[in-house]
Amino acid sequence: MKILFDLVTTQFFVGGAQEYIRKVFYTLLESLKPEDEVWMAHDSSVGKYAYADLTPQALADKVAGEVDLAGKTLSQVIHDQHFDTLFIGCGQYWGPRYDVDKVDSRVICVVHDLCDEEVLHEHLNYYLKLDSVKGFLKRVGRQIMGIDKKSLNRMTPIVELLKRNSDARLVTVSDFSRYSLQFQLNIPEDRIRVLWSPERVGECQPEIENAELRALIESKTPYILMTNTNRELKNAKKAIAAFARFVKEHPQYKLVTVGYPSSAFAEHQILPYLSESDLINAQKHCHAFLFPSYFEGFGYPPVEAMRWGKPVLASNVTSMPEILADAPIWFSPYYTSDIYSALCRLTSADYNTLSGRSLRRYYEVAQRQQHDLSALMDLILDE
Numbered sequence: 001m002k003i004l005f006d007l008v009t010t011q012f013f014v015g016g017a018q019e020y021i022r023k024v025f026y027t028l029l030e031s032l033k034p035e036d037e038v039w040m041a042h043d044s045s046v047g048k049y050a051y052a053d054l055t056p057q058a059l060a061d062k063v064a065g066e067v068d069l070a071g072k073t074l075s076q077v078i079h080d081q082h083f084d085t086l087f088i089g090c091g092q093y094w095g096p097r098y099d100v101d102k103v104d105s106r107v108i109c110v111v112h113d114l115c116d117e118e119v120l121h122e123h124l125n126y127y128l129k130l131d132s133v134k135g136f137l138k139r140v141g142r143q144i145m146g147i148d149k150k151s152l153n154r155m156t157p158i159v160e161l162l163k164r165n166s167d168a169r170l171v172t173v174s175d176f177s178r179y180s181l182q183f184q185l186n187i188p189e190d191r192i193r194v195l196w197s198p199e200r201v202g203e204c205q206p207e208i209e210n211a212e213l214r215a216l217i218e219s220k221t222p223y224i225l226m227t228n229t230n231r232e233l234k235n236a237k238k239a240i241a242a243f244a245r246f247v248k249e250h251p252q253y254k255l256v257t258v259g260y261p262s263s264a265f266a267e268h269q270i271l272p273y274l275s276e277s278d279l280i281n282a283q284k285h286c287h288a289f290l291f292p293s294y295f296e297g298f299g300y301p302p303v304e305a306m307r308w309g310k311p312v313l314a315s316n317v318t319s320m321p322e323i324l325a326d327a328p329i330w331f332s333p334y335y336t337s338d339i340y341s342a343l344c345r346l347t348s349a350d351y352n353t354l355s356g357r358s359l360r361r362y363y364e365v366a367q368r369q370q371h372d373l374s375a376l377m378d379l380i381l382d383e
Contacts, residue, residue: 004083009090011046019200021089037064045070074098091158101160107168113297128232173197173298176319195372197298204280222287229260239292242339306362311354313342327361
């Protein structure tokens, strides 16, 4: 089998979908039969490669070949080079860029979520960008000028592909995302397969690169961790406001945010984006993990914190109840007072009980992740 594998998505930035593709790619390389070939698809017009280990140079001796899609017609490339299977790791990125709807080969397409569609239809813009005149105008622009509505067309080629190509298979990462695809795009249930996101590639080194993180850990200060806090949908502002009230009653705790631009109060410590290893160390040594996100298709961070037996305080929306089950302290992300309530419940609950719940759920999730990764390999390599 000759497979063209999407690494274009990994060029843009480091993120959840990109980590998914990276894990699937390396697992696929280990799963090949002698007669199988994997070719990497990249696009030099993107102008960057976010992962040093996923460049054409780094993979020259690991793949059968490369295809640069810059200025090319995808369907013609697949036809001319006789690819049997196209793997699209993130349909949201490929839909607007290439003639996906005209591909006649076998296609495995992963759609992680319909974030833009859900944000628009559920009016989540009213919760975003409200702290400045510029932010307010951006929100008004989104609603009145239809900027967000234009972005909804990104999925049209994927929907058309499913209509005209019976060999196209759609995979998504949670039941929540499956129902979202059914509701928002009217995709039949029998055309969607749910396979949970696999564990990410990552190693934890004992040496900590970031000096601030190293000093924090060495100080033994109990800190509550939040990550990816510069992204609006992660809802950091409400969580920071809740913690500002909480810390007045519990001054022994510190809030640590990764990626947030500035500190809001004395007990709030900001860290820059960390290396893969440092991020794992931050999770490993935190007192608890706070995840106030408005929207998740799967949600890697709380699962990764639970790996270390850390109590998780999490939003009770989208995919989170499905993935985390009974492990977290739940709250509504729309009410600052409810986030504050969750922080208070953390201090009043038995810490060891919460830790045990996290660890138990992590092993349950990890088992499902491994099972579903194997199922995805079977799907890709199924002739």
